[in-house]
Amino acid sequence: MFSAGDIVAGLDSPVARDALRLSLETSLTALAVMVLVGTPIAYMLGTRDFPGKSVVVTAFELPLVLPPAVAGLGLLFAFGRRGLLGGELSALGLEIPFTRLAVVLAMTFVASPLYVRQAQSAFAAVDDDLLAAARTLGAGETRTFLRVAIPVAAQGLGAGAALGWARALGEFGATIIFAGSLQGVTQTAPIAIYIGFDSDPDAAFAVAAVLIAASALVLLSVKLLARGGARRFGPA
């Protein structure tokens, strides 16, 4: 069996350290994007009805049911050099595949639906009267969203963010197709484990151990946050 010493030794390799650092940076970036963009969208979906709502929801949930490889190809078809937006992007001097941006995009694409879904039900669970009260007290839509909806839904939002981050961290199939694999640039931890499995098992196992520890820590903090939240609000 591997010991803690083996893990530390494994982490000594530049491949392992680059992979972990890259995974951390890109997954946190993806998390920021999905939270910033996804939260207002989830609020809209969770608190109001509008014509075409089911179409929007379906579009959002699509990445959830796509096999990751298909998602990767889809991203290429959209953002690749020869893709739908390729011409416009090239004109701006932006070629996305094989870059760190591609990694972030792939992660965001596959993980956002997880966050948006959770956030949507968290917002839907907020008592309508609380939002109505805020409006009668002079808060417009934005202030109500920021000062009432988000704090009250915070626990669900946090759980969603944890899920989204974990999915982004473990993302593999879409990334390898859309971004490729290059140490320090696009070789994220899961890819490094997959490729290094055979040639450098020490590094691979070390990376895997760190990923598992990180995921466990996130889950734990979500649980603790949940209990803290209940204490904060007092008995209902």
Add this chain to the structure above:
Amino acid sequence: MTRPLRGFALDVDLEAEGTVAIVGPSGAGKSSLLRLIAGLLRPSAGLVECGGERWFGDGADVPPERRRVGFVFQHYALFPHLSARANVAFGAEGRDVGPLLRRLGIDHLAAARPGTLSGGERQRVAVARALARRPRLMLLDEPLSALDPATRGAVAAELAGVLRETGLPALVVTHSFDEAASLSERVLVMERGQIVQDGPAGELLARPATAFVAEFAGMNRLTGVASGTKVLLDSGVEVRVADPAEGPVAVLVAPWEVSLSPAVPEGLSSLNHLEVTVRRVVPLGNRVRVALDGLTAEVTPESAARLELRPGVPVVASWKATASRTVPRA
């Protein structure tokens, strides 16, 4: 203004100054009315104006945050993540809310979270929060119904005082006639989206416009078949009335016209008598409501004590023929 509701349209034409209590059966549209005025619901047609300012109608549609209303929700809708003081200050636009907290007797709770407060305390925070907005109009949706009956009476008196002090027009929705009567001189009754009666509480009692109003106001309503000044009640007892009639009728008797005694009083044959059992005794300030089989009486606390009124005790309920009114029944 009008708005389609479940099964019928809300069609209301109303002007208010001072406190107006709005009562009616559930589903009548009372809460919808408040929300329409506040801008939380949109009418399909009509006009909402407050103090000369048009809030809705003829192209105007002012969003709720710009209509200065103070809304108190049935379950208070206090923000759970903010302290009582922060809740009150939410709509106060930076003004100091200290004096308001003191006036409502909750400044000792300023730092507490709503989850730790009692029902009565939460109600006061909700009222303070609405007032802190310096609204032009107060809208209260069943502000007392979430409280237990014991606290309700005291809080109702307090609330009436606060509303009077502010001098603001206030619409208070309540499902209890007694609360309506204690909160306001003007009671509006809504049924199925329409206003069916609008006047002082006494008038609702004396001249109820509909069967609902009569029952709601606590009038006793005994159904039977009349022939002349005699009415054979559905319960089998025959009573005397002052207004002659024929056919199916409802005999209306006010609760305070009903006197209670342990046995049939002797020698007063012009009185109607019913032998009944006490079902419930409800003290209401300086009078006591006694619910009996099929009718309600109101007596002084002294009488209630003297008669040792308790659920299950048999009594005789009596009233004069002239104290009743007869109305035809469909």
Add this chain to the structure above:
Amino acid sequence: MRGAATAVTLLLAVPAMLAAGCGSSSSANGSSAAQGGTLNVFAASSLTEAFTELAPTFESQNPGWKVRLNFLGSDELAAQIEQGIDADVYAAASAKYPEQLQGEKMLGDTTDFATNTLVLITPKDNPAGIHSVQDLTKGAKLVVGDPAVPIGSYTETVLANLGIDPSSLNIVSKEDKVKGIATKVSLGEADAGFVYTSDANALGDSVNVIELPATAQATAVYPMGIVTASGNKEAAQRWIDLVMSSQGQDVLTSHGFGPAPSG
């Protein structure tokens, strides 16, 4: 590579990561009946077209048998066999991994059944104007295989033979299987890539092929053997026989492979 037990621990430790987007993995049970069953053939991804064409031939020659093909990088297949995933035949693009398995007593004797050479390919419209390997030093986006995969190590050999320092090239990705390289070049995302002649053959018109100088070539030799834990050794042998037959060899040649080395 350590023993199977450690490898199993490692696999248990990374379930989610590998589940997301791995290639197909075969886990069917071979039948122990002599007549009929499923034959699991694990083959390097460069053999995709050729073996897919041969499978129906085998099935018609051996009624009752179905061929289950699993195409991945040779290293990935070796790892799966080490974990005990059901495999009957293992065909790799280099001797490295079969020898490793033989050392672990997991693979029987091997037969070299084909050869392959490398070529440089570009998208059809050749956006970076590549006409030789030297042109790559001008900075075109190049995709190669990861050194852990046979195509990757062969590419390193070719570059070394040509005296080109890999760090002078703009390598944008080191793929885990040769088909990944092929896809990226044919889609036009990369400007160039090193693949097998057989892959270029399969891509047809969608790519330009630049032949490599014979002196710089790395010849890939493909060995194939029967997995020791297989319950279908007879059927496995019949597959190998089919591949070695003139029929099998013709199919391989038609897809761009070189013949089995003689002797």
